[in-house]
Amino acid sequence: MNALLAALRAVAEPTRLRLFALCAGGEWTVSELVGILRQSQPRVSRHLKLLTDAGLLERFGEGSWVFHRLIQEGAAAGIARRLLTLLPEDDRALALDRERLAEVKWQRSQAAATYFARNAESWDRLRSLHADDAKVERTIKKLLPLRQTDELLDLGTGTGRMLEIFAPDIHRGRGVDLSCEMLAVARANLERTGAANCTVRQADIYQPPFRENCFDAVTIHQVLHFLDDPGRAIALAARMLRPGGRMLIVDFAPHDIEELRLEHEHRRLGFGDKEVAAWFAAAHLKHQRTVHLPGDPLTVSLWLASAKAAGKAPKG
Ligand SMILES: C[S@@+](CC[C@H](N)C(=O)[O-])C[C@H]1O[C@@H](n2cnc3c(N)ncnc32)[C@H](O)[C@@H]1O
Known part of the structure; x- marks a missing residue:
């Protein structure tokens, strides 16, 4: 009381x-x-x-x-x-x-x-300034093995790198992003690498333009720290997953590099494991694994969760 x-x-x-x-x-x-x-x-x-x-x-x-x-x-x-x-x-x-x-x-x-x-044209170079891309991508593929029948949704796809690295493994990939300039680079990258099974479109993470329950995997790679409501973005993304589908979030561990706010528009300075685990729980996802890839000065964290096999996440 x-x-x-x-x-x-x-x-x-x-x-x-x-x-x-x-x-x-x-x-x-x-x-x-x-x-x-x-x-x-x-x-x-x-x-x-x-x-x-x-x-x-x-x-x-x-x-x-x-x-x-x-x-x-x-x-x-x-x-x-x-x-x-x-x-x-x-x-x-x-x-x-x-x-x-x-x-x-x-x-x-x-x-x-x-x-x-x-920065659309130079994003692929900028991304690797903050972390060892090759190491991160190897870990992503190890944590999230996908099959030829799988459909992947990459939220905040930017230049389409996640789609590019998963394209040979999956049936179909979809990417969404707010920035037309980033999407223009993504389209060129997907064409150059022959990823004909992947497409991108302009949309807001908070208004995903897809039916619920229609993806086997969702990736959110280096996007969360730009958002004003990361928990809501995760909850909405969870609804896109089929039962048993998996979500992989990749972002920075907590850091104190204010410069990323001032010069690179970051809103959040990384995320703690507990915070992400709480968002997974609120989105009715089962937290599966966390991996930290320590770097200097930034540590990249990978958080993997799965949708319950029994049914979809309730609304709300
Ligand atoms: C740092 S980039 C990461 C791009 C890509 N995932 C990667 O790792 O290379 C962040 C991307 O998130 C996109 N973004 C930010 N807020 C968004 C929103 N509300 N909806 C869709 N995309 C968003 C930006 O336009 C940008 O392309």
Whole structure:
């Protein structure tokens, strides 16, 4: 009863209710939330602290940024999800916040899109600046052995490298990406390497243009650190998997290289194993294996999960 009372008290104030609703839609810094609410930074910080103290939000620092998001696990997570269902859909203040949130997301995605448009031609070289590509790709193929009957979906396919390396093993590969410039390079790469069984199209990870349950494997290679709601992207990707299908996520382990934010549009400075495992669990995936490939200065992590054989992941 105490947890429920604390949660109810915390949201029983208009600004806090708005913040709670906003944090259900991703991971946000205080300055982003200040921009949406148009209230002073100390006031927003104070309300965020109260929501965090009541167990509804979690706060995590990463380099010079601090993010807030809805609590992911435990009893309070259940309370938080139920409270969200009570939010009035037609409330004008909440609707305006959603619009401003969409604007913040758009601005961020434009910054990333500009970065990828500028770097599409040189992406294959840039990628290998951060990690030993050959080692990572060998490990990817070892962790995710695919068969000639398999269909693969590569989310945030960029220049199509995942499709290229898996093309000889699979029946069909599909790649999606937001950036037309990256996709233009992907098409050229797939043609050059004779990967006629693979195609790419422009789409948002948050709106996958496919039916549910129609892929045997999903790869998300070096994409998650650009996203404002990685957990949601994983949950949506999980729905694309057939029963028993596998998902492989490749990204950086936690690091403190702020320069990647400043110069390469990264939003998150890597991910911890526990965080990814919690997202798998929330997406009803079974975490199978984690591999770390230590590098200097960045460690690449590979997280493998599978969809339950019995049925598809429930919606929500
Ligand atoms: C660092 S690149 C990685 C590309 C490729 N997976 C690789 O490892 O070479 C990240 C890619 O994610 C794409 N991306 C970022 N946000 C996206 C979104 N919301 N939906 C689809 N693609 C997205 C970018 O356009 C970019 O091509």
